[in-house]
Amino acid sequence: MHTSSEALAPLSMAERKRRLVRDQLGEVALHLVARQGYEETTVDQIVAAAGVSRRTFFRYFKSKEDIVVESVSDLGAAIRAELAARPTGEGPEAAVRAAFAVAAEQLTLEPEKALPLTRLMFDTPALHRRFLEHQSVLQEELAAELARREGLDVDEDLGPALVAGVALTAFQVAVEAWTRHNGDGDLNLLIDEAFSRTNPGAAARRRATEPG
Amino acid sequence: MHTSSEALAPLSMAERKRRLVRDQLGEVALHLVARQGYEETTVDQIVAAAGVSRRTFFRYFKSKEDIVVESVSDLGAAIRAELAARPTGEGPEAAVRAAFAVAAEQLTLEPEKALPLTRLMFDTPALHRRFLEHQSVLQEELAAELARREGLDVDEDLGPALVAGVALTAFQVAVEAWTRHNGDGDLNLLIDEAFSRTNPGAAARRRATEPG
DNA sequence: CCTTCCATGGCACTCGGTGTCAAGTATGCT
DNA sequence: AGCATACTTGACACCGAGTGCCATGGAAGG
Secondary structure, three states: HHHHHHHHHOOOOOOEEEEEEEEHHHHHHHHHHHHHOOOOOOHHHHHHEEEEEEEHHHHHOOOOOOHHHHHHHHHHHHHHHHHHHOOOOOHHHHHHHHHHHHHHHHHHHHHHHHHHHHHHHOHHHHHHHHHHHHHHHHHHHHHHOOOOOOOOOOOOHHHHEEEEEEEHHHHHHHHHHHHHOOOOHHHHHHHHHHHHHOOHHHHHHHHHOOOO | HHHHHHHHHHOOOHHHHHHHOOOOOOOOHHHHHHOOOOOOOOOOHHHHOOOOOOHHHHHHHOOHHHHHHHHHHHHHHHHHHHHHOOOOOOHHHHHHHHHHHHHHHHHOOOOHHHHHHHHHHHHHHOOOHHEEEEHHHHHHHHHHHHHHOOOOOOOOOHHHHHHHHHHHHHHHHHHHHHOOOOOOHHHHHHHHHHHHHHOOOOOHHHHHHOOO
């Protein structure tokens, strides 16, 4: 029968079912949360609407918060991936700026989905905390990658952690401003402004230290 | 009798008792947490050791986390107060740097207390989240104060939020490095390095824009 | 056809946190 | 002094998140 095709497509049946349930759970949850608010939505309501047991919910998501915060994880992964893919010749600030550009792109692609989500995460304390935590680990990961690029020890040299942290701050401030203005302005412009104002000498320094 | 002395000291009896209970609660809790770890210490254990009821605990602390995170609040308050007290002539970066100096002082005063606490908060996820949340609101408060100083609108100009965020990042990176090195190095030197590396042009710009 | 594996559901339990009420105690007024 | 008032406390009940455990059922595989 399909034994051979199964070998070719290792994600069959069981795995597909898993994804289905997970997606269904996420969709239902986001819908409920959008209508009632996060704190007002209980796990029991979610699982009732999704038609699974309470126990199953916690097999798919480690916590109720995870279901909302997942999107941030994806964004972080995209940023990390882009940074890892930047050419090694590029300076750290430029590479990081480029990495955050893909995040901006992802946010501006469908603002009607991204804006409510960011608002939800800024306004709900529990979610905000988780968001900040994600930012924190992302900062460490970016710092590690920057250190790797430049052959530095992230435990000895403050540089990588500082560049990562400052970039994250710039990004965060830009996104917050963008959110406050209901996504009206150009997010990329805001990010450009934030990055250049946090790193006023970067361009000049890059020019000076690059081999002529 | 002491009726007159009571009038002179408006915080009498009731208030003193409150403080006593609160201190006792905090002391016992920190002791238990230091011995067993945070997650492993239940509120019931704390209240049993302190000799009060469970309900009373939550009248003094809004959550179990608060009992540990309080010290961060104090540090934040000190930073804010110092920033508010800086002379208006001082540039924003310099003022903020001075404000964080008092925090460094407070940390280095008794490292044998500060170090374990910071470690606890970095290593315990729930506490780390709360710590990051505190940092986040501190960032907003500092940004607001900076905006006030310079007559800017914190919702329109990215500057204040950026300066506050970058300073916080620098401070955080410095403290983390200091913690990693078991408080061996000079924290103030680390902060100096972090601040100057995140703001390489600040001194030059300040010199240039100051009236000759 | 039989076995083995895995997802699920149900259950009981822990723990953090809150609302409510009753009792005790200091304070203030007469 | 005596009484009314407000505040603190403790006890109880309750909720919601999260976990461990076990039984069941259905799919994959020999």
